[in-house]
Amino acid sequence: MNSTEADGPQDRLLDAAGEVFAERGFDGATIREITRQAGMNVAAVNYYFRDKDELYAATLRHAHSAACELPYAEEAALSAEERVHVFVQNLLRRFLDPLRPRWHGQLMAREMASPTRIFGQVIEEAFRPKCAWLQRALVELCGDRFSGADLDYLTTSIIGQCTFYRQNRQVIQSLFPGLLSPDNLVERLARHITDFSLAAVRNMKPHHPSLSNEPILKSR
Amino acid sequence: MNSTEADGPQDRLLDAAGEVFAERGFDGATIREITRQAGMNVAAVNYYFRDKDELYAATLRHAHSAACELPYAEEAALSAEERVHVFVQNLLRRFLDPLRPRWHGQLMAREMASPTRIFGQVIEEAFRPKCAWLQRALVELCGDRFSGADLDYLTTSIIGQCTFYRQNRQVIQSLFPGLLSPDNLVERLARHITDFSLAAVRNMKPHHPSLSNEPILKSR
DNA sequence: ATAAAAATGAAACATTTGTTTGAAACATTC
DNA sequence: GAATGTTTCAAACAAATGTTTCATTTTTAT
Missing domain, CATH: 1.10.10.60 (Homeodomain-like)
Structure with a gap:
């Protein structure tokens, strides 16, 4: 058992x-x-x-x-789109992969909701580098359209979609029965979140037309 | 105090x-x-x-x-885009509005993470109708491009972005200091999440080209 | 003003829970 | 095989916590 x-x-x-x-x-x-x-x-x-x-x-x-060693490829080896996909995949795997003990992600979700002192280390050593990894991919995707806080908003939009499935499992089961049941769940979710986010990033205008002084460009 | x-x-x-x-x-x-x-x-x-x-x-x-009475307008009065915006705004207000006691959203976040029996009622009576409200707007936006599970994925992508800010406040403060500080936070976040999601919904292809038997259309 | 009812407060009760102790069981080494 | 170190176990301890009791105060109604 x-x-x-x-x-x-x-x-x-x-x-x-x-x-x-x-x-x-x-x-x-x-x-x-x-x-x-x-x-x-x-x-x-x-x-x-x-x-x-x-x-x-x-x-x-x-x-x-135990949940740490996930394949983050060399950045040069993958396109920015693929790197976003890898990021989402890895985050979801860490949380939802049925191959690893369910309580790993469950405990992490608890900690993210109300972190203890020990968790501060995990944030710094694991989360922050991964976030930077994602943000470099996003910068490559949107060029100078987004920067500063706007880039952070994009980042949290992506991470938020992923963590939602771990932190609200029971609510999701109530509202969308069956959504979490397919056995290729992680792959399907990763595909959806990546497509959703890439479509958003590519087609979205920045709110604050960047902090720089260049003229506002019509996006794409 | x-x-x-x-x-x-x-x-x-x-x-x-x-x-x-x-x-x-x-x-x-x-x-x-x-x-x-x-x-x-x-x-x-x-x-x-x-x-x-x-x-x-x-x-x-x-x-x-106390957090329940938020203005959900008549559906006919607003465009689908505006209704998505209202949904996001209301969800964020419930969670983050500095005018209402901070613990309201905090407690709700705790319950969503590990619901008690009482919370089942709240889900059924409050969450489910609001979700349906959002989904009707989404259907109006994407026509028959999405249905069933794909529609649910879209829904969770939007809700996930909103709940992230409440359920991971401290982690966000660590990773993105200052992101949560502006006083018009809720409005800015709502604007971002709405724009992000609308751009995604409009430009995204469905994974499972719908369960119906119509030919796959190139998405606009 | 007086009686009845409601509200409050200090202390006690019964469990639960984290922690410790010391003896017994087991393994290892010379 | 005795001696030593290591691990396990049942029991006990002390503190914390949910709950109750009952006397006292305050409010309300007549």
Whole structure:
């Protein structure tokens, strides 16, 4: 029933902790439920980790590092369009890929909604570089039509579409039953979000006709 | 320091509960902190409501009903484009409008991430009709180019962009400092998301060239 | 003004929960 | 095989928390 079997007791604890933390949140999760699910004694968490806080931190690091290695190709190798697609694919995979334990993305979604101190690291070390990667592709796509805050808006529009599916799973299931069920879900979603966003970026006019002093050009 | 003053003690409790629940979540919030913030005794929650659960339910209903009356115009009065704009505006207002207490949107975001039983009602009574309202506008925009699941994808793309700003406020502040600070934030965001989405909808090809049997048309 | 009802407050109660302890079981090493 | 270090377990502890009680104060109605 578990994801990665035949590991040490620490890993069994981490897996159980991940599931329970993801399901109930930090405050809702109890040490007793975690250890029961791991088939261990309550004292185990004090033995292998110091306390609940450190167990949580370890769980978070575990989830992130396990979900981290995704193929970001060399930028020169792909067109800007393809890079946007790769970005969306990777983000969705991290969140929704049924091959990796469901609680990874669930826990990350929780953290994005109300981050703990540990998560600040993850933001800086993982999110920020990926965002810059995406923004370079976007700049290549729109030239000087967008810059500054407008570029950030484009970025958040794309990321927002992706995170929505992870952070609102149950609401989506209620409103659009069946939408999340196809087994090639990630690929279909990635295709849609990429097409949607590329169509938008290509055909959209900037709000603030750029901060520079060049004349406003009719877009495309 | 509070939002709506000069109400009965129940309302003072509800306001305090809203802030604490929004800040700490249901499990993280303690009755003692809530009543202390409301300047009342712990017994008050048992007196006015039965227990913590019902206090939470009342808080949720309070937040939703207070945030519910937003102007959804008659459909005939506005163009499809304008209706998309109104939808986006209203969603963002509900979440981000600095005029209404911050915890309203915060609490709603928490519920969307991991809904309780009470929230099911809110989904059915409020979200579903609004979604249908948006989808009618989208159908008017794309004619028969999109249908079924594709229409749902369009819908979630729009909603996802809006909810992102509420559910990931802190992460956004880290990655894009200043993006959330302008005082006409809601209007700017609404304008961007609407333009972005309309440009996408108008220029995008459907993935599954519709389920009907008509020939695939080159999209305008 | 007086009685009834509503509201409040301090303390106590019963659980839950994070944490610790110390003994027993197990493994490893010399 | 004894000695040593490591891991597991049941029980206990202390603090926190939801809930209740009941006496007291305040308000309302007659």
